[in-house]
Amino acid sequence: MFLITGVTGTTGSLVRRLLLDRGLPVRGMTRTPSRPDDVRGDFTSPDSLASALTGVTAAYLVTAPETPVPDDDLAFLAAAQAAGVRRIVRLSAIGTGEVFEGSVLAPHHHTADEALRDSGLEWTVLRPSTFATNMLRTPVYNLTDDAKHGVIDPADIAAVAVEALLGDHRGEVLTLTGPEALSVPEQAAVLREFRPVEVVDVDPATIDPSWRGGVLWARAGHSAVVTDTVERVLGRPATPFEQWARKVG
Numbered sequence: 082m083f084l085i086t087g088v089t090g091t092t093g094s095l096v097r098r099l100l101l102d103r104g105l106p107v108r109g110m111t112r113t114p115s116r117p118d119d120v121r122g123d124f125t126s127p128d129s130l131a132s133a134l135t136g137v138t139a140a141y142l143v144t145a146p147e148t149p150v151p152d153d154d155l156a157f158l159a160a161a162q163a164a165g166v167r168r169i170v171r172l173s174a175i176g177t178g179e180v181f182e183g184s185v186l187a188p189h190h191h192t193a194d195e196a197l198r199d200s201g202l203e204w205t206v207l208r209p210s211t212f213a214t215n216m217l218r219t220p221v222y223n224l225t226d227d228a229k230h231g232v233i234d235p236a237d238i239a240a241v242a243v244e245a246l247l248g249d250h251r252g253e254v255l256t257l258t259g260p261e262a263l264s265v266p267e268q269a270a271v272l273r274e275f276r277p278v279e280v281v282d283v284d285p286a287t288i289d290p291s292w293r294g295g296v297l298w299a300r301a302g303h304s305a306v307v308t309d310t311v312e313r314v315l316g317r318p319a320t321p322f323e324q325w326a327r328k329v330g
């Protein structure tokens with residue numbers, strides 16, 4: 082049995098669909114179940130995690146805390162160990178653990194990734210760049226000026242996650258990007274070919290300090306990274322932004 086956390090979210094919903102397409106047994110974890118194959122689970126409720134994880138072999142772990150603390154991940158890992166889960170694939174973020182201007186980037190992801198690595202479970206950590214789907218927000222808040230990102234189609238992240246859930250890439254940290262680095266204004270220009278996009282520039286001084294480090298890291302050019310990991314894992318190129326835009330337009 083595969084447990085998909087974040088199953089109502091951007092990548093979890095796609096991971097579920099891909100596993101079902103392969104005829105594999107899937108349980109989706111959400112705080113508000115609405116499908117027969119959903120189970121109620123809340124990272125802040127250990128009892129619900131124990132119940133959601135019963136009989137699970139491999140889990141896709143997505144956390145999205147409002148404040149950057151690793152508590153949700155640590156609670157899930159403890160419950161997974163107690164339930165005898167064999168393998169976890171965790172969604173982290175590009176740049177996690179790098180030191181920039183004296184601070185560790187994404188410390189909550191860093192702590193959770195390290196805890197998973199030290200858990201004794203089989204593990205894979207996915208560190209994607211900016212999701213293309215961020216451009217579907219209304220408006221799009223541009224935190225990073227003209228800085229470029231190896232923007233990635235979340236469907237590519239989900240496809241890599243499935244390979245990892247099936248047991249490939251154990252003990253690997255996979256930095257995932259699209260095939261080209263584009264700034265938010267450049268992404269907006271492409272997406273406007275297919276649908277309207279409103280972009281609002283944000284002064285980084287106004288960003289919550291707990292999230293600002295990653296923004297300044299990107300503005301300094303460090304997110305302009307393109308890897309071949311998606312192609313290496315999937316045996317086909319990562320999806321170009323223009324192709325993703327055509328799909329959602």
Ligand SMILES: NC(=O)c1ccc[n+]([C@@H]2O[C@H](COP(=O)([O-])OP(=O)(O)OC[C@H]3O[C@@H](n4cnc5c(N)ncnc54)[C@H](OP(=O)(O)O)[C@@H]3O)[C@@H](O)[C@H]2O)c1
Nearest residue numbers: 087088089090091111112123124144145174209210211212
């Ligand atoms: N967006 C990007 O560009 C980007 C880039 C790199 C990495 N990431 C990482 O991707 C991750 C996902 O972020 P996202 O914003 O795209 O979120 P998302 O996966 O679209 O949605 C968040 C999911 O978390 C679930 N959830 C929230 N609180 C929960 C709780 N207390 N217990 C159980 N489930 C809970 C929600 O399920 P229910 O509401 O149904 O319970 C929802 O399915 C984050 O860790 C982020 O750092 C994002």
